[in-house]
Amino acid sequence: MFFLKELPTREILERYHERFPEMNVDMVGDALLLMRQASLLLRQLDEYFSGHDFSQLRFLIIVIIDREQETLLTASEILKKLDVSGPVMARTLKALEASQMIVFHEHESDKRAKRIALTPKGKAKLQAILPGYYETIERFMSTLGQHDAS
């Protein structure tokens, strides 16, 4: 997360540019705005999720499982689609199992692996969460100008 509430003005960036001439004022300004806006949106979404006893990561995991129609995924297959570490994935899957959103099935050919399926409760959670997720995003995106630094 990028925590700075008020981004530096163009004047301030230009003063930094005098001390560090290789610094590109426009690029740095754009990057700070990118990080700040995304952080504000991520905050809103985190708040939305935690109000539903959920999290960004738990949400993305069940979206990914849900999107796969044919086969059941394993933890490492989900891991390839999300950049979190293995231990975080394992812990989060365990939490999803504990809250009965997913179940683990034996893998048919690899004793180390488990196949992961969404439960009806997990599917229902996803359906219940998606509308508010979109709404949160849209509320944020339609007021984006007001979060601008300049």
Add this chain to the structure above:
Amino acid sequence: MFFLKELPTREILERYHERFPEMNVDMVGDALLLMRQASLLLRQLDEYFSGHDFSQLRFLIIVIIDREQETLLTASEILKKLDVSGPVMARTLKALEASQMIVFHEHESDKRAKRIALTPKGKAKLQAILPGYYETIERFMSTLGQHDAS
């Protein structure tokens, strides 16, 4: 952070739109891209900072202290400029003190508060870190198109 490596294609978003008609495909697509790009940049910066035994937050704190020329700030004044919680601010300031980047001085009128000053070591750290910070941002921003989902 937003962890999804491959953003949904327009077709996939349109399929969601059929299930959730109030969902605006363009806005949601833009928001996911915003979060993903910012997360990638934040990752790069985190990696840069941790290679220098530092962090985003420690960096922002010393930037803010450095920017203030006239008076020494207190923890709560820095807190107004950064959206982190009070305990995190207190802990991070303590870490900055332990590594001799800042010193606490008695507040002249409020016994609860402390005035915070950058040490020469803290100033030197900031000077040492800034060029690589800009470079990391610029390297990222100039390849932004390649991080695009579409």
Add this chain to the structure above:
DNA sequence: ACAATATACTTATCATGATAAGCATATTAC
């Protein structure tokens, strides 16, 4: 076949974000 390596997942530990509650001091209301 079997040793070496790779893969799937777990365990242990740390870092850094949060909230709730606490203490001391300041400020405000009367």
Add this chain to the structure above:
DNA sequence: GTAATATGCTTATCATGATAAGTATATTGT
């Protein structure tokens, strides 16, 4: 002046990210 409230910071505890190292099973090379 003193009670009530607010403010500045700390302590305790939790959540959730990371890495390093461990176990079991699979795969590869010879």
